[in-house]
Amino acid sequence: MSGVVFETVTKRFGDVTAVDSLSLDIIDQEFMVLLGPSGCGKSTALRMIAGLETVSDGSLRIGDVLVNDVEAKDRDIAMVFQSYALYPHMTVRQNIEVPLKTRSYAVDGAPPRKLHKAEREGRVQEAAATLGLVDLLDRKPGALSGGQRQRVALARAIVRRPEVFLMDEPLSNLDAKLRAQTRVELVELHRQLQTTIVYVTHDQVEAMTMADRIAVLDGGRLQQVGPPQAVYERPANLFVARFIGSPPMNTVSGTLRVDQGGVSVDIGGGRLGATVDGSIEDGRRVVAGIRPEHLSIGPGPLHGTVRAIEWLGHERHVYCDVDGSALIVRDTESGGSAARPGDDVSLTASPEAVHVFDATTTERLN
């Protein structure tokens, strides 16, 4: 078992830079999620770990080994593909057995060797039992449901007992209910296996629910790394702030005012109190960000009209038109206001809940 270290790793395809000077330390036994929109470089980063893409620049290590020039078949990693990539002409048993037949394994500390048939069968049974596939071993992938195929792909990965698991959007072909269930199972599997998992997704819910740490990427660049809660509560820049959270964070442009009354963001119609540490000059152009759950209807500096209300059972999303931009207020049904579409409302937020970002650099200021 080992971690994965990117040191200023760059990947270029012709003129396109897919991954730009990525430095990321994935700790041993960590569940790391690479999160970002499509085209952000997360899959390329994963494929570099797998050895399916070469590294253009920088160094990539798995454990202590520099793997820039190590071929994919010689790396001790396993991968679950989005399409599962099961061998359609083989049974489930044969699919799971493939990596056991092709590679050598160290048994009981002895030098690596090919496994005997009985050893292979034992490991296949074990992996199949872990994922509830014992009854399906003699079927072919074509006769399995999507969820079952996904589990076969997982079994083929865990049977190797590799140093690192790579997963490329493995849940995106499942329906919503199965996806939620599999999320929990993957977390349990991770606890059971105690192995490093690098997991790529564009789905923030998957990232938030499963990750030990999230690495947010955009445009080939690392935006922020941290535990889900930290990334959610203190997004490092506007991109992360807007990308993480559902419904997304509300953002309003304004000017930072520092005076006797403290710090506030002048948003034209009023001033939004904020807390900013350190010395920041008065008059800087900023963007204020407020999560929907921290915005509430009541006397405050933001004035607008209610455009629509979504009722979700456990909460309501109130869409308000404020100076042409749509702000979302999320309130719980019991404590919510009685606002109706068309009503004029004022919105407010407590200063601690206001995130302040530089309008030019988009970096966080508070």
Next chain:
Amino acid sequence: MTDPKVPLWRRRRPREAGLAALFLAPSAVIFSAFFFYPIGRIVYLGLFQQNQTRTKQRYVGIQQYTDVLTGRDFTDGLAITLKYVALTVPAGLVLGVLLAVAAHRQLRGIKIFQTIFSSTVATSVAVASIVWLVLINPTVGYFKVDWLRDTGMALFGVSLSSIWQNLGLTFIIVLAGLQAVPEELNEAATIDGMGPVRRFFTVTLPMLSPTLLFLVIVLTVFAFQAFAQIDILTEGGPARSTETLVFKIFRHQQGGAVGEGSVMAVGLFAITFTIALGQLMLIERRVHYGSSRR
């Protein structure tokens, strides 16, 4: 609402049956005129013997079938045809796969090679035969060999031309088959620890098997139907060593032995029909890979 398993004539609504018959009529007419009638006619002709000028014929009955189908000429022709199949089909298949694998990669200018490799598709049998006639000419040829006048080598010489001519088609179909193999399968195989050779035999070849089966059928049928290349290169000789069944049928018809030729044609039809049926059953039975959901 109509159950397709209920035969046309048992359907309750006559309007529907009439409409169906109307739609079927064009192909029924064409098949009858160019397929069913000739078959019936040939079976009928096989019961007669004709004189040289085909002005008279006399009924000889089923005896002619037994005589011809067990006769030396027919069995020789069948043996030569099967030998021709054995010479052309496996070699053509292997070469086609090799070329397709070689051309199935992302390299600058690979399209040029793909075009060259598939170009024999646009070549007629006659042209291909002439090219090879010149290539293996003992005096002016590139390969100065006298195969076409050697009873032991003539069929091989004809096979070379056929293999070459069919290679374009084999190449195109195998290349298409290769391109249909999902790239992720190869990547998964790489990560599972396979090198290129093992990957080819463990993943690529099994995935290609439906394509290859199809090609075996097509190439076998081509080999059974081969005529022009034999006519141009050897005219069945030397010493009838390249007379396949089709060529023998042709020779009999030319020589006025229409009855005998017809019996052979029926024999050939029965053989190819059986082969086609067998291959069809094989296709039905095989598992369909990579169905709609991968």
